[in-house]
Amino acid sequence: MPTLAKQSRLHDDFARLADTGPDTLNRLRAEAMRRFSDQGFPTTKDEPWRFTNLRRLTQVDWTRADRPEQATLDQLKATVDHYALQDEAATTLVFVNGVLQEDLSRRALPDGVALLSLQEAAAQDWFEAAFTVAEDAVVSRLPDLNSAMAEAATVLVVAPDTQLTNPLEIIHLSCGLSAERAVFPRTLVLARRHAQATVLETFIGAGSEAYWQNSVTQLHLEDGAHVTHYLAELGTEQAFHTHATFADLARDGRLVSENMLLGADLARNDIHVNLNGPGAEAHINGLFLGHARQHLDNHIIVRHNQPHGSSFQNFRGILDDQAHGVFAGRIYVAEDAQKTDSAQSNRNLLLSDDARIDTQPKLEIYADDVKCAHGATTGQLNQDALFYLQSRGMAPEAARNFLIYAFAHELIEKLAIRELRDHLEAVLVERFGQDGAIDVEA
């Protein structure tokens, strides 16, 4: 296994972790590690990884990030404050290098929500089914590596009929102060019947050393549950981030998945959505904003396994400099999934000759009474619109930036969390604003 040759330190880390948990967890970890070791890292020979080469990641002999010193944590407070929701009513859990930091977190949980540690969760009768990633869902063994290595996890159980008004926020901060450090953030949300919750996961970094976050989020939606999941990748320019979200929707479950990839050197975002009950509905949206040599990859697989389901994917990419974007969206409609309504759209803006996008829609339909639409466009800025803006007094560069802002803002303005919108707008203005040409909407 050539791709594993350099990963000896992770094996050592695993050996130290292997027997520290409850039996169920130890067994699941061991099985996961075996699967990862058997197959190793994905390569570009694997179809779902054709456009994303992990060589630069796999050449590093990663080791688990250590617990940060108190002095370091004090320094990180400003970084956390910058990204954390200011809304006092929000619950904010801050993990630094995989360890929950009580003093940086606001742990007041709303009624109806239980926060379990990984050890506590492992004692529950539903744990094994909820923690195990379905074999047929995965496109690599990276989620297995997470299962094996995750020392802690955020496990949120939302009681039946609970309606949460404020988001549950989880900040995963990697502190790249020492080199070659990897973190394995794990989140598991169990939304019981008719529960409604919003979970915001923000991935950030500090320091100038490269770090790797290999994260997994599992969303289990029971009958009629509504979950909105935000993923904001805002890591440093040196970051590697491989992430996989797995969502299972029971009857009439409703998922909204908003994915914002702005940071990281290389980010791969796998989203697997299974509509397992009739009438389930999924909205999966994303914005990826690449510049310099960033590589941003979104891989979505939606499986309609039951009738009357609907799923809508809407992704937009803006790529400048030598950035490389990937969008692969697959819609699978099983034979029994009649009356499926599904649509997929990917629109991209290429701002330089060296920027690149690979977009791949894929439909696999085995039912005969379905509606499936897909479309992808890639282009430059609209010349008519540019001229219109210039005729109103904007210089060419300002007009260009204004249109880029508008293109991204179409997705951002639909986000329900005001503070997140503001934050993303600020990033947009920073990257594409000029002399105050763009003014964030008051």
Place this chain on the structure above:
Amino acid sequence: MLEIKDLHATVNGKAILKGLNLSIGPGEVHCIMGPNGSGKSTLSQVLAGRDAYEITQGSVTFRGKDLLEQEPHERAGEGLFLAFQYPVEIPGVSGNQFLRAALNAVRQYRGQDELDAAQMMKVFRERAKQVKIELASLKRSVNEGFSGGEKKRNEMLQMAILEPHLAVLDEVDSGLDIDALKIVSDAVNAMRTTERSFLLITHYQRLLNHIVPDHIHVLVDGQIVKSGGKELALELEEKGYAWVEEHTKSVAG
């Protein structure tokens, strides 16, 4: 205000304007009428600086400066405004954001201080009141999903806020019902001063029932073939463009 001399313009090598002459003084309202394909819209696009057109001959002077040397945004800064025949939709930004950016860009060009959001809103309210157009549309994305009438009203609002020295209105009446036409015309009339000039470009005479021009010019095949006072419009309405075209041919022949 505006001095066009012997203007020739081509698009993709095809000659559209073939020696156009026009002089507009301060406070004057001129109207150019003409059949389809005569070059009306080309003239408006050339004046605003669209780069798809090549100027092969002639000159345009705007407020004492060579207009053709200027970039589109510089022309706006100098006080030229084009109301588009087909205003462009810009999803994702509100009309407020758009106009704040535009007004500050123009102010910056004119050496004026930028306005903050509150000052800006005050200007918007004043200007909207003058032209009797509601500001509500500015909360929506620019022109997105607007009806034809809403788009043209929005152009008039932009004009009122940017306060140009010369406004070129390209087929501002096309596709409007009578109520919308009235709103647009009232806005133009409210903006008329002894200093501000207008160039109306239209295919139909009915606009001139609401905006009374000082001069009317008939454009045929890239040249102005006939000029006169407002009574010329009625003559055209009665006899049609064919009358001018024949008239021109007989003169030329």
